Every structure is written in C-alpha cells, then in structure tokens.
Amino acid sequence: MAVSTIQIGILGCAEIARKVSRAIPLSQTATLYAVGSRSIEKAQKFAADNGFPATAKVYGSYEEVLDDPNVDAVYVPLPTSLHIKWAVLAAQKKKHLLLEKPVGLNIEEVDVILAACEANGVQFMDGTMWMHHPRTAKMREFLSDAKQFGELKSVHTCFTFTADQNFLENDIRVKPDLDGLGALGDVGWYCIRGILWAADYELPKSVIALRNPVFNKAGVIISCGASLLWEDGKVGTFHCSFLTNLTMDLTAVGTKGTLHLHDFIVPFEEKKASFISAVESGFKELATGWEPKPSEHTVTTDIPQEALMVREFCKLVGSIKNEGAKPEKKWPTLSRKTSLVLDAVKTSIEKGFEAVEIVS
C-alpha cells in the first residue's frame, strides 16, 4: 500500500459500516485504522468480524476516535439525529468526513455541518455510493450528449424495499428521535439525488409532494413521493417506500434519447452493471415494431462502487494532507442540493401538499 494511505476511523458499528469496512482496504488508498462504539465489546467484535488489522485501534467511545491524532478521516454511519453533533466535532478535530446520508435532519443542520467542514478545511463527502460507479460516468456522458440525448424533459425515479414488521416498528430509520426523515431520508435521498443527477444538478424551482404519504404509528414517513418542477418546464417525479418490493428505477427522457435502468443505486452484480439507452427511437412502417430499438450497455469495474467512493474520498484527503490542496467543493454542494430538495418535500407534506419554492 502507498505511503500516503489514509487512516480511517469509523464511528459506530452500523450494518452499513460493514460494507464500508470491506470497501476501505479494497480501495487500496485507505486503512481500517480505528473503530469506536459506545460499547468497547461491540467495537472489538466489529473489528474482529470486519477484517480490521490486529494493529487497529478499538475504542469504547466516539470521542477517542476523534482524539486519535493518527486518524486522518472518519466514516460516520450514525443515526441522522446524531450527525450534527459528531460531524461538527469531527470537523473541529480536523478529521475529513465521509458521512452517511441523509446528511442532516433538515437543511439548517446540513448547513451547520458543511460550514464546520469548510471552516476547518476538511473534505466532506456523503455516502452516496452509486455516484462513484463507472457506469454513472458513462450514463452522464450519454445524458450530456446533445446529439444523442438532447435536452432532459422528464425524469422518474423509484426506490422501495419491503421492510418487515420489526423494521417498521423498531429500526433506527423509522424512529422519530433517531431518523425522523424515515423513508424519505433513507430511500428518498437516492431518488432525489438521481433526479438532480439527471438534471446535471440544476435545482428545481419548486417541489410538490404527492398525496397519500404513509406514516408509521410514531408519525415517521414510510412511503411518499413528489414532483419536482424546473423553470424551463422539466419535470421530475419520484416514489420511495419501505412497503414494496425492492425496486430502483431511473428513467430519464430527453428530446432525442432515453435512459433506463432498474438498479441505479446498487447494481444487480458487483463487477458489471448495465443501462439501456435509446436514441432517436422510432417505429417501423405501420408501427409494427421499433427502429432503432434501445440498446444495452455494460460497464465493468474491478472494485465495487463503495470502494471507488472511498478511493475518491481518499484521493481528495491525500491531496489536502500531502499537497496542501483545498477541499473539493463538488461533494458538499451535491449533498446540500439533495438536502435542500428533501427538505422541501418534507415541508410540502407538512403544509398539505403545497408547492414549496426552492431557495438556494
């Protein structure tokens, strides 16, 4: 491993931290350096179960991870309600920050976190793994190709999975005091990011939640949707839910082309991923079929998207640490835009499905 390997500390032992723990060495740019939990036994077990080297530091608190001078960066998969405290503290301790989504419970919290990172010169990135898959870059090329795709006019995303009764009553993601954003924050985050990605991150002018959101007994959203409207007439819609079969669709329709995929957040397979594109689709004589038909494109990757996320994060951290570079603003900007729209959807639901203007 290169000398410039970034030493990462993990705060908490969430399920998703297991995936990222696997990704850290796979990235070939980072080391599983430390893990902290409120329970030292839990941290020890986590380190043992998840490939931490024998030399790794195991702490019985989050503070100790942040106080370890050899920790370059932290990965924070804590419940959303704890983000503001621990993300801000991490930034103040000059730890670069890979923070799970959703970033905060509302845009004000997000802004506090991002301001802390900026003030302390640390890199911020959220844990939206699919951004880093080479397929995403390939699809972006297609969407940006004026001759192939033209101008985006509509985009629809959907991310749902079937949670069991235990999840719907007890999971962190449906507890008002832990993750008050529920399905909107967990799966809706990706739907919103997918739409913004397709729109090349141009913010919509307004957002209107779809009626019929579903809440659990504690009042947390477990299913909802929204429409997003742009000044130029573009329309986006999404549906997210904990109540239906695992589904992750993205369809982007442009004046000349169409993009389809059914696994945009987690590809069906780890080392190859496909998408379907259609360019100037038309009908055969008498509309007895299509000519040309859409075509499938496959993109392979040696290492999984979560390891590519870690690699990109560590590349930026390394530049700051070793070359005195400034933090890359792209990632906090995308997090903020996603949070802004998410916040507007929540506000629209609270205001009885009114249109909510997006003011950046």
Added chain:
Amino acid sequence: MAVSTIQIGILGCAEIARKVSRAIPLSQTATLYAVGSRSIEKAQKFAADNGFPATAKVYGSYEEVLDDPNVDAVYVPLPTSLHIKWAVLAAQKKKHLLLEKPVGLNIEEVDVILAACEANGVQFMDGTMWMHHPRTAKMREFLSDAKQFGELKSVHTCFTFTADQNFLENDIRVKPDLDGLGALGDVGWYCIRGILWAADYELPKSVIALRNPVFNKAGVIISCGASLLWEDGKVGTFHCSFLTNLTMDLTAVGTKGTLHLHDFIVPFEEKKASFISAVESGFKELATGWEPKPSEHTVTTDIPQEALMVREFCKLVGSIKNEGAKPEKKWPTLSRKTSLVLDAVKTSIEKGFEAVEIVS
C-alpha cells in the same frame, strides 16, 4: 375463411387505418368489406394501397358505409371531435363499433356514444391494441398473483414521442377543433389505461395534474402528467408528451413483486414481446448485488396485437350476430373508466392543478 366472417367498413383514411386494414385479414375473422371517405378518390387510393379485395365497396361518404346493409361493423379512426356524430350514427344504423381512442372529447360525449351502442345492442370496443397482446394477459397473471406480486402500491407510466415542428403545428392531434385533448388524448390515454390496468381497473379516488404542462400556440396540451390516488393508498403517476424521444414505460410495484417494461403499447418486435418481473427481490450479503435478480419473460404471438384486437372484436360481434348474444360490457366499461380519469386530468389542469374527485 369462416362463413361467419365479419364484414368491416372503415370510416376515413387515417394513417392508423392502414395498420388496422392490415390487421383485419390477419385476424382471420374479418373482411375488408368497405371504406368511405369524403373524397371517393382518396377512398379508392386507400383501398388499392391497403390490400382491400377487388370486391370491396369504396364510398365517397361515411353515410354510405353506414347505409350498406352488408357492413356488420365499422372501424372509426376519425378525429376525436367527429366521434360523437359518427359513432352515434353507426350505432343507430346497428353497426358494431371499433372506435379509435380517445373515445370522446369529454366524459359526456363518451357516455352519449356508449349509451347509443347499448340502446342499439351493438358491441363497442376502443382501439387500444396492447390490451389484446398475449403478453398483457401474462403480465396480468403476474400482477394478480398474491404470492408473487402481492398488493399493488405504486405504478408509473410514460408515453412520449418527438413530434416535428410540422406535427406540432398542423397535425390533427394538436388542432383544437379536431382533437382538443392533444397529447393527453393521444399518448396520455395509454398512460392512464396502463395505470388502470395495473390497478385491475379500480378507479382512483382523485387525480391531480402535475404542474408544468406544455401547450401549443392554439392552447392544446402537448405535454403533461398527473398523479392518481386511491382510497387504499395506492399511487399512480404518468407523464405524456409530444416533445421527447419515443418512450413507453410501465413500472408497477407491489408488496412482493415488481413489473417493468419499456414497450408496453407497441412491442419492440411484432412476434415476440418481453417483460421483466421481480419477486421478493433482495440483496446479497452486504448488499453487493441482488438475489434474486429480476427475470425476463418472453411471450410470442403468431399474429400482431392489432389483429388480435380485431379477432376479439369480431368474436363478440359474431356471437351477437349469429348466436343472439348480448354485447360484452367489459370493453365499453374500460373505455369509460379511462375517459373518466382523462377528463379529471384535464379538469385538474384547467383548475390550476387542484385535486379532482373521480365520481363514476
């Protein structure tokens, strides 16, 4: 050909009538018996170009087709604004009626047409061809399977195609005096039918148009969308447009399964058509991929869906003609439900995107 072959007369020489003219003999249940146009030359050319037998009757008016006692049934592909006059007259002349969609300019017109058919004991069917593809029946089996698909919770459809400038200014489908429903009546019809089909034709409780519809200079809708809401929490959304690449998506998400297809209205190929179904989808350990993955199913057909439509229509007409059966109510019922929702979308647009209750 069987003795009971149904003799069909066509009113007008629309482009879509060419496709149906090909389908009539392919159905093996019907004969291209007559065609009428306001111009006898146009009718002659149409008959010659579209495989009408030498014995076929060619008329210089629609009335003459309706007055021909040997015409059992008529196919009416006239502009929507002319439907009420000619469909009602056809029914009064005891001609069974295969009518192009949209059925009427509003639900009142649809009701007048359907009442005329009922009063005169003639079969009514609209020209929604994809209803008759064997793939549609196969997909219906999947959606109706409580173990595989579970309960429908959300459905999204999209039908768009890129019309050129000439179409957007001059086509029948964008002329307020010919087809005032524009893209909503033409492509939106299919989106709405697709959603109702997925919901097993249960009508939504209310409809809310999405903001940002686009109108042409004459005030006709050329792009719009809506959300449909059911009492039980189901949600449907659609987008239809003349402004973007040919796209026809249907995604239905149930508690246990998911259905995807990208060519639900006109299959990519004439003799085989596929759909993708997913059942109890889940992730592999650490969500590094899906297990099980969705699977593709292909359905073949010897004759195209439009010929199967003619065959179904003629089967019903034959039963009435030869066996004294009553008209099948299924088809007018589906037409009416589709029209009812379409009407509500238009009303919602006119009322500034208010929720419009569906009252059947």
